Amino acid sequence: MSAVVNTVARQVVTPPESTQQAVGYPSLFLLVVFGSLVPVVPTGALVSGAAVVALHQSMPPLGLLMVFGVASLAAFLGDIGLYWLGKRGVGSKNGSRWLAALRERAAPERLAQADRKLREHGVTVLVLSRLVPAGRIPVMLACLLAHTPMRQFARGDVLACLAWAAAYQLIGVAGGSLFPEPWEGVVAAVGLTLLISAAPTVWRRFRRPARA
Numbered sequence: 001m002s003a004v005v006n007t008v009a010r011q012v013v014t015p016p017e018s019t020q021q022a023v024g025y026p027s028l029f030l031l032v033v034f035g036s037l038v039p040v041v042p043t044g045a046l047v048s049g050a051a052v053v054a055l056h057q058s059m060p061p062l063g064l065l066m067v068f069g070v071a072s073l074a075a076f077l078g079d080i081g082l083y084w085l086g087k088r089g090v091g092s093k094n095g096s097r098w099l100a101a102l103r104e105r106a107a108p109e110r111l112a113q114a115d116r117k118l119r120e121h122g123v124t125v126l127v128l129s130r131l132v133p134a135g136r137i138p139v140m141l142a143c144l145l146a147h148t149p150m151r152q153f154a155r156g157d158v159l160a161c162l163a164w165a166a167a168y169q170l171i172g173v174a175g176g177s178l179f180p181e182p183w184e185g186v187v188a189a190v191g192l193t194l195l196i197s198a199a200p201t202v203w204r205r206f207r208r209p210a211r212a
Helices: 002-013 016-039 043-055 058-092 097-105 109-129 135-144 150-177 181-212
Strands: none
Touching: 002 058, 016 043, 043 058, 043 150, 043 181, 058 135, 058 150, 097 135, 109 135, 109 150, 150 181
């Protein structure tokens, strides 16, 4: 009897797979685009969580491929949009609020490091910028200040977005495969991605007192 009750409860709580896909993929796309434009949404955690859900669906390979395609495309469009807005600020005498927001989010030492790597390795540094927590904005700002053409930036950024989507999807697959229930895998994957994202900030805060 309890098994029947649990099965019915799961069906009530968990929407049909078709409904999850119809709502999930557009939501993932919009949230990743928004998170790329306004870096306050943990987009990596969204991709990892979506990968966990796809892993527990009836056709995991197709679901994971959809998550990868939607996430990488959304990240690329968001980056291109943000770069275009920042480029308008660089070309303007008074700048722009988008360029000012990028400057506020890029610590001077991170910007100097990104500028040095950009001069040494070119836009190939973009590929790693999305894989390093808090590395995307300093590298993007360095490209803007170096007047890197949009086409050149896009060539490097498309590889960065593909690598980023694959990396966070692997985190989701690893978390989802450890637990029988999707929600448990989502919690584990999201927690891991948030921990990875927060690690550099925590490390820098611990290093400052030591330097002082």
